């Protein structure tokens with residue numbers, strides 16, 4: 260029996276994908292467990308995107324540290340973005356962390372563990388890399404969902420949006436070789452997976468030699484016509500017509516695009532260093548709708564960024580109405596040490612005002628989401644079944660191509676995770692479609 264590894268993951272899908280890479284790197288010496296109670300090594304894969312995310316991790320860390328006092332031999336590691344951002348600060352006595360390892364240094368963990376076991380003190384590895392993509396490591400996926408998988412296709416980001424810490428925690432952009440991506444997707448298909456989401460901070464700038472993102476998408480879609488293909492995240496400055504053509508030409512590339520806008524005014528976009536205008540963004544949306552009339556669009560929005568005026572806030576609301584987003588992730592601006600905004604602007608919108616603006620944005624998005632979902636009522640949609648929803652009284656749960664969650668009642672028919680079924684939508688809320696099996 261090998262000792263046990265517990266990984267607790269925070270933040271974006273990229274981190275969840277990385278946790279499976281960590282499990283693979285450590286597989287020769289640890290079995291992964293899904294409870295920290297029996298663990299010999301606890302890794303917290305952390306997020307630095309907002310202060311709130313970091314505070315959550317630090318609170319939880321205190322619990323683990325308390326556990327360590329009672330359990331000799333338990334090791335605790337902080338990996339991911341907070342490790343990279345805070346470095347040896349995390350190794351200070353009060354925290355009692357044994358390992359601090361940044362996103363590009365995961366291969367060093369076994370050596371660090373050897374040192375630790377030989378009594379060599381605490382382990383720190385935080386150098387960022389220009390090459391590391393972990394392309395040769397087959398992620399060891401946690402067993403619970405065998406239908407849908409995330410596949411990381413690139414790492415890092417060098418857009419340097421003024422508010423964002425990611426270029427500092429995840430380093431320069433680099434793409435994984437196309438063959439290793441396609442091989443992984445083929446293997447997933449063979450294992451029974453029916454959906455893959457290609458992941459990167461800015462997938463539209465994927466480039467490996469001569470190969471760009473549209474070509475990669477076409478190759479992945481060709482693995483099997485029954486495999487659903489998705490991707491995230493897109494940057495509006497790089498989303499090309501060529502990609503839209505490829506999407507339109509492949510029925511199994513899902514018509515769902517996550518296109519973070521962040522703000523609706525040119526002045527704000529400029530201060531954020533987003534490198535596009537409102538007009539450019541709206542033209543991209545128009546192109547998307549031309550190629551993919553049935554598309555669903557989602558976005559990210561920040562409320563209360565440095566210097567945001569009421570008029571600029573109103574422009575964000577008007578852009579949301581103009582696009583009519585299906586869904587959105589909406590955040591209050593959080594000042595992050597090291598970013599351009601932290602160094603050159605003032606975080607001057609009072610907390611209460613940020614909250615008011617965010618609430619207005621959320622209320623509007625709820626209306627827009629409901630309106631989008633109502634268009635599906637009466638239609639029959641194809642659902643890839645993921646399982647049975649425990650929370651929802653044993654209804655089946657799955658998604659349609661537009662990535663909307665669909666719930667339906669069980670019938671006589673045998674339905675298994677990974678099946679495609681037709682569901683007639685009878686009702687909806689702002690977040691789900693409800694229907695019956697046809």
Ligand code: 5AD
Nearest residue numbers: 422423519559560590591592593595
């Ligand atoms: N404060 C608030 N939200 C942020 N995001 C990125 N940085 C910050 C920040 N400092 C949001 C952006 C991004 C999403 C992943 O998180 O909207 O698209």
Ligand code: SF4
Nearest residue numbers: 270271306307308340
């Ligand atoms: Fe992911 Fe960004 Fe959080 Fe890092 S900071 S874990 S890249 S969301």
